[in-house]
Amino acid sequence: MRYAVLVTGPAGAGKSTFSGSFMTHLSLSRRTAHLVNLDPAAAAASFEYEPAIDIKDLISLEDVMSELDYGPNGGLVYCFEYLLQNMDWLEEELGGFDDDYLIIDCPGQIELYTHHPFLPTLVKNLGRMGIRTCAVYLIESQFMEDKYKFFSGVLSAMSAMVNLEIPWINVMSKMDLVTSNPEDPSGGARNGIRGRRNIGRYLDPDPMLLAFPQGHERSAPNPRFHALNQAIVQLIEDHPLVSFLPLDLTSSDSLETVVSHIDYTMQYGEDEEPKEPHDLDDGDFQDLE
Numbered sequence: 001m002r003y004a005v006l007v008t009g010p011a012g013a014g015k016s017t018f019s020g021s022f023m024t025h026l027s028l029s030r031r032t033a034h035l036v037n038l039d040p041a042a043a044a045a046s047f048e049y050e051p052a053i054d055i056k057d058l059i060s061l062e063d064v065m066s067e068l069d070y071g072p073n074g075g076l077v078y079c080f081e082y083l084l085q086n087m088d089w090l091e092e093e094l095g096g097f098d099d100d101y102l103i104i105d106c107p108g109q110i111e112l113y114t115h116h117p118f119l120p121t122l123v124k125n126l127g128r129m130g131i132r133t134c135a136v137y138l139i140e141s142q143f144m145e146d147k148y149k150f151f152s153g154v155l156s157a158m159s160a161m162v163n164l165e166i167p168w169i170n171v172m173s174k175m176d177l178v179t180s181n182p183e184d185p186s187g188g189a190r191n192g193i194r195g196r197r198n199i200g201r202y203l204d205p206d207p208m209l210l211a212f213p214q215g216h217e218r219s220a221p222n223p224r225f226h227a228l229n230q231a232i233v234q235l236i237e238d239h240p241l242v243s244f245l246p247l248d249l250t251s252s253d254s255l256e257t258v259v260s261h262i263d264y265t266m267q268y269g270e271d272e273e274p275k276e277p278h279d280l281d282d283g284d285f286q287d288l289e
């Protein structure tokens with residue numbers, strides 16, 4: 001069985017940084033992992049590890065824009081259409097990786113997750129190739145600075161989950177930016193981000209945050225939107241699909257927790273055969289001593 005984790009989320013959410021830390025974590029746990037870059041616009045410098053498979057070897061956004069005169073968004077759509085027409089390329093590239101973990105770093109254009117058919121089609125193709133896939137959807141902790149921005153993040157996560165229909169984990173990234181002082185009377189507002197004492201209402205989104213606007217946090221929304229806000233509250237209450245795992249990359253325990261959830265969600269290792277003694281190398285015996 002092969003496993004793939006799609007690392008998704010809006011631009012700048014920390015997908016490439018998380019993918020790099022995830023790679024390091026798996027390698028320290030003596031697990032074989034490979035990075036796959038699915039962003040045709042990604043700069044080589046954005047990767048901590050060189051991708052084993054890179055969509056830019058098939059097609060790059062830069063070439064599409066210069067040769068076909070597309071803009072960046074139309075160009076990205078063209079690149080994904082091209083990828084889907086050339087799945088044999090991906091299949092061939094993936095052919096050499098048996099029994100491995102693939103970390104697929106995706107582009108940050110939100111429309112790719114919410115309404116384009118590309119990722120669902122890609123996931124179907126990965127399934128056909130015997131690759132079990134789950135998605136990690138990152139939004140960054142700065143979303144909690146503004147509850148309207150935060151709920152827009154919750155709704156886009158929900159929409160992406162419904163569009164992809166695969167095992168799914170939502171992650172609140174960059175938690176190192178959130179103040180850790182529970183006694184802070186401003187709730188961390190002085191630092192621009194709410195303190196940890198309020199975090200629970202965001203990690204497990206409390207729709208009531210939206211229902212009763214607090215005038216001092218931000219100017220109250222236009223009354224014309226009250227009914228809309230109520231409807232969103234109702235939607236989130238009736239369908240509590242989204243909750244977030246906090247990710248603080250300065251803490252190895254935090255990363256370990258997120259990786260354990262990913263393993264569990266993908267049922268990683270359930271189909272592995274027990275190792276025969278002759279499959280073990282010297283290092284394995286040292287570990288057992």
Ligand SMILES: Nc1nc2c(ncn2[C@@H]2O[C@H](COP(=O)(O)OP(=O)(O)OP(=O)(O)O)[C@@H](O)[C@H]2O)c(=O)[nH]1
Nearest residue numbers: 010011012013014015016017018107108174176249
């Ligand atoms: N403080 C902090 N900064 C982070 C963390 N993760 C990423 N960043 C910073 O956030 C910025 C964006 O990070 P990336 O990993 O490139 O984000 P991305 O989602 O891959 O970006 P796109 O591919 O452009 O969508 C960079 O400046 C990172 O250094 C984190 O856990 N904590």
